[in-house]
Amino acid sequence: xxxxxxxxxxxxxxxxxxxxxxxxxxxxxxxLIERGEYPGSKNVxxxxxxxxxxxxxxxxxxxxxxxERPVIEQRFWMMDKESVVSFGYxxxxxxxxxxxxxxxxxxxxDQWFARKAVEAGALLINETVxxxxxxxxGKVIGVRTDRPDGDILADVVxxxxxxxxxxxxxxxxxxxxxxxxxxxxxxxxxxxxKDKINDRFNLEENQGCTIEIFGDSTKGNLGTAFLYTNKxxxxxxxxxxxxxxxxxxxxxxxxxxxxxxxPMIKPYLEGGESAEYLAHLIPEGGYRSxxxxxxxxxxxxxDAAQLVNAIHREGSNMAMSSGKMAxxxxxxxxxxxxxxxxxLNRYKDALYGSFIMKDLEKYKDAAHVFExxxxxxxxxxxxxxxxxxxxxxxxxxxxRDKQKEIMRNMTSERGKFGMLQDIYRAWKAVK
Amino acid sequence: xxxxxxxxxxxxTKIIKINPKTNTLDRRSAPAILNPYDAHAVQAAVKxxxxxxxxxxxxxxxxxxxVAIIKKSIEIGADRGYLISDxxxxxxxxxxxxxxxxxxxxxxxxxxxxxxxxxxxxxxxxDTGQVGPGIARRLxxxxxxxxxxxxxxxxxEKTVLIKRKQISGYELIQTQLPCLLTVEKEINSILxxxxxxxxxxxRYEPVIWAVSDLGEVDKTQLGLKGSPTIVGKMFTPPKLxxxxxxxxxxxxxxxxLMDILMERKDLLKLKETSTAN
Numbered sequence: 001x002x003x004x005x006x007x008x009x010x011x012x013x014x015x016x017x018x019x020x021x022x023x024x025x026x027x028x029x030x031x032l033i034e035r036g037e038y039p040g041s042k043n044v045x046x047x048x049x050x051x052x053x054x055x056x057x058x059x060x061x062x063x064x065x066x067x068e069r070p071v072i073e074q075r076f077w078m079m080d081k082e083s084v085v086s087f088g089y090x091x092x093x094x095x096x097x098x099x100x101x102x103x104x105x106x107x108x109x110d111q112w113f114a115r116k117a118v119e120a121g122a123l124l125i126n127e128t129v130x131x132x133x134x135x136x137x138g139k140v141i142g143v144r145t146d147r148p149d150g151d152i153l154a155d156v157v158x159x160x161x162x163x164x165x166x167x168x169x170x171x172x173x174x175x176x177x178x179x180x181x182x183x184x185x186x187x188x189x190x191x192x193x194k195d196k197i198n199d200r201f202n203l204e205e206n207q208g209c210t211i212e213i214f215g216d217s218t219k220g221n222l223g224t225a226f227l228y229t230n231k232x233x234x235x236x237x238x239x240x241x242x243x244x245x246x247x248x249x250x251x252x253x254x255x256x257x258x259x260x261x262x263p264m265i266k267p268y269l270e271g272g273e274s275a276e277y278l279a280h281l282i283p284e285g286g287y288r289s290x291x292x293x294x295x296x297x298x299x300x301x302x303d304a305a306q307l308v309n310a311i312h313r314e315g316s317n318m319a320m321s322s323g324k325m326a327x328x329x330x331x332x333x334x335x336x337x338x339x340x341x342x343x344l345n346r347y348k349d350a351l352y353g354s355f356i357m358k359d360l361e362k363y364k365d366a367a368h369v370f371e372x373x374x375x376x377x378x379x380x381x382x383x384x385x386x387x388x389x390x391x392x393x394x395x396x397x398x399x400r401d402k403q404k405e406i407m408r409n410m411t412s413e414r415g416k417f418g419m420l421q422d423i424y425r426a427w428k429a430v431k
Numbered sequence: 432x433x434x435x436x437x438x439x440x441x442x443x444t445k446i447i448k449i450n451p452k453t454n455t456l457d458r459r460s461a462p463a464i465l466n467p468y469d470a471h472a473v474q475a476a477v478k479x480x481x482x483x484x485x486x487x488x489x490x491x492x493x494x495x496x497x498v499a500i501i502k503k504s505i506e507i508g509a510d511r512g513y514l515i516s517d518x519x520x521x522x523x524x525x526x527x528x529x530x531x532x533x534x535x536x537x538x539x540x541x542x543x544x545x546x547x548x549x550x551x552x553x554x555x556x557x558d559t560g561q562v563g564p565g566i567a568r569r570l571x572x573x574x575x576x577x578x579x580x581x582x583x584x585x586x587x588e589k590t591v592l593i594k595r596k597q598i599s600g601y602e603l604i605q606t607q608l609p610c611l612l613t614v615e616k617e618i619n620s621i622l623x624x625x626x627x628x629x630x631x632x633x634r635y636e637p638v639i640w641a642v643s644d645l646g647e648v649d650k651t652q653l654g655l656k657g658s659p660t661i662v663g664k665m666f667t668p669p670k671l672x673x674x675x676x677x678x679x680x681x682x683x684x685x686x687x688l689m690d691i692l693m694e695r696k697d698l699l700k701l702k703e704t705s706t707a708n
Binding site for chain 1: 462623624625626627629630632633634
């Protein structure tokens with residue numbers, strides 16, 4: 001007879017570990033199953049960890065978690081082939097408690113986080129793949145792993161098995177992705193000595209910088225690139241939707257190479273040594289792609305529930321919050337000893353009432369609009385660069401005449417009406 | 432049948448980096464794992480237990496983090512785990528290590544007599560292969576190295592049949608129990624552990640002993656103090672230069688090879704080779 005737990009959490013990423021931690025802390029008997037060699041070994045993100053949602057799970061985590069640098073500067077680049085228009089914000093208050101966000105290396109951070117869950121009483125097993133949910137009378141009663149004698153039972157199974165959640169597909173919660181619902185992100189960790197990073201990014205000890213790069217970073221395709229500072233390495237990566245990659249016949253690693261050798265970026269990486277190469281799918285379908293998240297004896301959290309806000313590069317924070325909400329629903333269900341869908345729908349209600357689904361709803365059309373009308377990244381970014389160049393070049397032309405010429409150039413490219421239409425469309429998509 | 436397997440936590444030398452200044456291993460650059468030969472030793476013990484019944488204990492010496500490899504051994508199928516961990520053990524060479532482990536083995540034997548000790552052939556960080564035979568000598572039991580098969584474990588007669596790997600061929604030895612074996616990787620393949628073992632390992636807390644728990648111990652034989660080995664010099668061997676691949680039909684390849692050999696007569700002279708390994 002297989003052993004039975006209160007909760008089985010499949011996947012020790014931010015969502016699964018948050019859920020396991022919260023359940024274990026309230027005294028539930030929790031099994032956390034990870035397919036990687038250790039938590040974090042298979043997990044990928046650009047590298048920004050948000051303070052707020054993590055703090056709600058482990059207060060003052062920054063005092064002990066393996067973080068890289070607190071981010072004190074965020075830059076946004078509109079990049080063309082040989083130029084960039086940049087804006088950003090740098091504030092020393094972000095370098096002090098309670099901080100805003102941090103850069104992290106997931107292989108280190110996820111291991112630490114999972115250790116916290118184990119300390120709270122969760123049981124963690126690695127290198128074990130969950131093949132399917134065990135279903136009896138329409139209710140999920142456990143999971144089957146790939147190990148001998150591999151069945152194991154639970155009142156609730158929480159699926160935190162990541163973007164391509166085979167388990168929720170097996171249950172019919174998910175359909176196969178469309179290529180415009182997922183982005184493929186490729187990235188590299190490039191080792192570079194600390195003082196070089198501090199010099200190049202104008203930072204001091206324990207200060208970090210993030211740069212989000214739009215435009216030529218994806219050759220005008222729908223997506224973004226990023227360059228983040230760790231303690232002694234940089235994360236550089238680029239992601240575009242699968243559909244635009246297919247349309248533009250782009251290979252992801254070619255795009256990353258293009259980015260690394262781009263004249264605006266190359267000087268930052270000079271002399272660096274590539275330490276790791278990572279690639280991962282990111283669920284970017286947004287609001288409309290969120291599957292059913294609760295069933296009889298089962299909940300879906302994090303990337304598995306497609307909870308990513310692509311516009312604001314938020315994902316791990318949503319994963320953590322959803323994991324915590326799922327845990328709270330499980331704890332209540334346990335008290336009521338009712339693990340039916342209607343009982344577990346507490347989680348769904350909490351999720352839809354939270355910032356997560358509100359933000360996803362706000363941007364529900366954004367990706368679609370930017371995919372359908374590629375001019376935003378393809379045309380407007382170069383246009384902005386030309387305008388800035390013209391405006392800041394001192395050539396004896398009166399500034400008023402320059403402004404007029406810039407406007408004339410812009411409207412001649414898209415047409416006055418076209419431009420107004422573009423602006424309205426973009427505003428509507430993100431309002 | 433009580434089998435004790437001695438295991439060691441080692442850095443994964445497949446990916447470890449060498450500090451170019453000191454020529455020592457940069458242990459931070461690689462994760463710590465169960466020495467691969469020791470994993471085969473535990474698996475060998477599991478196979479013997481299947482036939483004879485009994486119990487498998489694993490023993491390690493190392494820092495508190497070495498608990499991880501004891502848990503790994505439980506995953507493979509060991510029943511109990513002991514870790515001896517103390518500042519006094521630090522800096523031990525193979526002589527001091529085999530002394531400390533033999534003291535712990537004596538303590539384990541006082542609780543439950545030991546029929547068989549199994550070690551890996553060598554640890555992948557030191558590659559000496561000395562600790563196993565060192566333990567055997569101290570316990571005054573026969574050491575049998577390079578084992579590739581264990582069969583005919585006879586509990587009543589207290590004998591076992593061992594196949595040893597030789598440079599050419601193999602050797603069959605029947606010996607008395609208790610004895611000590613050091614095993615090659617060929618002895619078995621590590622099986623995918625059943626889920627109940629995984630759960631047991633995740634919950635398992637090994638017994639941890641300090642020097643003071645081991646009874647009568649001569650402290651001058653422990654750790655750095657008890658280690659006469661002095662490392663004179665360490666260096667990174669030069670990287671082999673890439674060769675040339677001959678392609679084409681066999682005849683073409685042979686004639687190409689002959690051309691090279693005729694041209695480069697120096698290649699035919701035996702190169703002075705290092706015997707360090």
